[in-house]
Amino acid sequence: MVDILHKIGIKSAMPAVYRALTTIDGLSGWWTTDTTGETGPGDVIRFRFGKGGFDMKLLELDRDSRVVWQVIDGPPEWLDTTITWELRREGDWTRVFFKHQGWREPVDFMHHCSTKWAVFLVSLKALVETGRGTPWPHELKIDSWEE
Amino acid sequence: MVDILHKIGIKSAMPAVYRALTTIDGLSGWWTTDTTGETGPGDVIRFRFGKGGFDMKLLELDRDSRVVWQVIDGPPEWLDTTITWELRREGDWTRVFFKHQGWREPVDFMHHCSTKWAVFLVSLKALVETGRGTPWPHELKIDSWEE
Numbered sequence: 661m662v663d664i665l666h667k668i669g670i671k672s673a674m675p676a677v678y679r680a681l682t683t684i685d686g687l688s689g690w691w692t693t694d695t696t697g698e699t700g701p702g703d704v705i706r707f708r709f710g711k712g713g714f715d716m717k718l719l720e721l722d723r724d725s726r727v728v729w730q731v732i733d734g735p736p737e738w739l740d741t742t743i744t745w746e747l748r749r750e751g752d753w754t755r756v757f758f759k760h761q762g763w764r765e766p767v768d769f770m771h772h773c774s775t776k777w778a779v780f781l782v783s784l785k786a787l788v789e790t791g792r793g794t795p796w797p798h799e800l801k802i803d804s805w806e807e
Numbered sequence: 808m809v810d811i812l813h814k815i816g817i818k819s820a821m822p823a824v825y826r827a828l829t830t831i832d833g834l835s836g837w838w839t840t841d842t843t844g845e846t847g848p849g850d851v852i853r854f855r856f857g858k859g860g861f862d863m864k865l866l867e868l869d870r871d872s873r874v875v876w877q878v879i880d881g882p883p884e885w886l887d888t889t890i891t892w893e894l895r896r897e898g899d900w901t902r903v904f905f906k907h908q909g910w911r912e913p914v915d916f917m918h919h920c921s922t923k924w925a926v927f928l929v930s931l932k933a934l935v936e937t938g939r940g941t942p943w944p945h946e947l948k949i950d951s952w953e954e
Contacts, residue, residue: 663809666925667918669950753951757918771814771904778813778925782947800929803816804900 664760664774668781669753672788674724677754680788681727681745690784690793704732709796714738737769756781775802811907811921815928816900819935821871824901827935828874828892837931837940851879856943861885884916903928922949 670677680686687705688695694713697705701721707714715733719742720726727745731738741762748755758781763770779800787793794800801807817824827833834852835842841860844852848868854861862880866889867873874892878885888909895902905928910917926947934940941947948954 662812663913664921665809665811665913665918666922667915667950668922671951751951755950757915766810766812768814768904771812774811774921775813775815775925775928778922779929781922782926782949785949802929802932803814803902804818804898 662763662766662770664758664763664770664777666756666758666774666778666781668756668758668785669750670756670785670788671753673752674747674749674754676788677747677756677784678724678727680784682721686787688795690787690795691780692796693798694796705729716743735769737763737767738773756784772803809910809913809917811905811910811917811924813905813921813925813928815903815905815932816897817903817932817935818900820899821894821896821901823935824894824903824931825871825874827931829868833934835942837934837942838927839943840945841943852876863890882916884910884914903931919950 680690682699684695684697684699692707692709694708695705697703699705699718701718703718705716705718707716713734714731716729717732719730720728725747729743731741741760744759744761746757758777760777779802783793783795783799827837829846831842831844831846839854839856841855842852844850846852846865848865850865852863854863860881861878863876864879866877867875872894876890878888888907891906893904905924907924926949930940930942930946
């Protein structure tokens with residue numbers, strides 16, 4: 661089992677965080693500006709980052725608490741992995757527990773994706789707290805081939 | 808096996824990255840300003856973040872390629888875990904492969920530490936590339952209890 665795990669606290673009520681994870685407008689505001697698709701259960705959202713990207717099938721959508729995506733197209737290392745978002749309300753804050761599971765091997769690319777997910781979680785936090793995230797292509801670059 | 812894995816590319820020759828990971832001056836510039844101790848093989852470096860912190864024993868110091876720390880004091884979840892830094896030169900860049908291994912369970916705190924390590928790796932990159940990192944207490948806060 662090799663998983664990417666993260667957690668971030670967002671000073672916000674839960675519905676705003678849920679919206680940022682489940683609407684095209686929200687997702688475009690922190691992950692990639694090139695986000696398209698439908699957002700109901702079983703639908704597919706397409707996330708593009710210039711040449712490449714990911715297609716995510718919406719496996720679970722439990723309002724205000726849990727969202728699960730399955731990767732149905734993208735780099736081979738990502739295929740059939742799942743991404744789970746768990747939201748927990750704690751006082752004035754919402755904590756986001758993130759799990760990207762199903763990696764077959766801890767390849768170099770997985771190390772990169774782990775760090776990059778953290779960069780985008782910080783962008784998600786900024787979007788919800790301030791109204792302004794840094795989605796691709798404006799996000800922080802962490803390696804040569806991204807520049 | 809539950810590991811925290813990260814990778815970051817730094818536009819720099821390898822010795823500058825190695826120095827940032829193996830000297831008190833370097834470590835103080837990206838992780839915490841409150842870093843003290845000796846930096847030879849088998850020595851212990853103390854990293855403090857206000858009330859808490861970590862004591863790391865230097866298990867391996869292979870110049871320009873690999874550094875391994877063992878956590879000998881700190882939060883119970885961290886005790887006896889190891890942190891490995893592998894450096895690879897690729898053209899004008901140095902890639903840092905980071906592994907925090909030996910976690911017994913994927914506890915909530917592990918999720919937090921994974922995200923926080925990414926924040927500090929971005930600080931390490933900034934220190935080496937620009938001369939200015941954001942060590943504690945100046946680093947990006949990602950949860951309520953850090954503010």
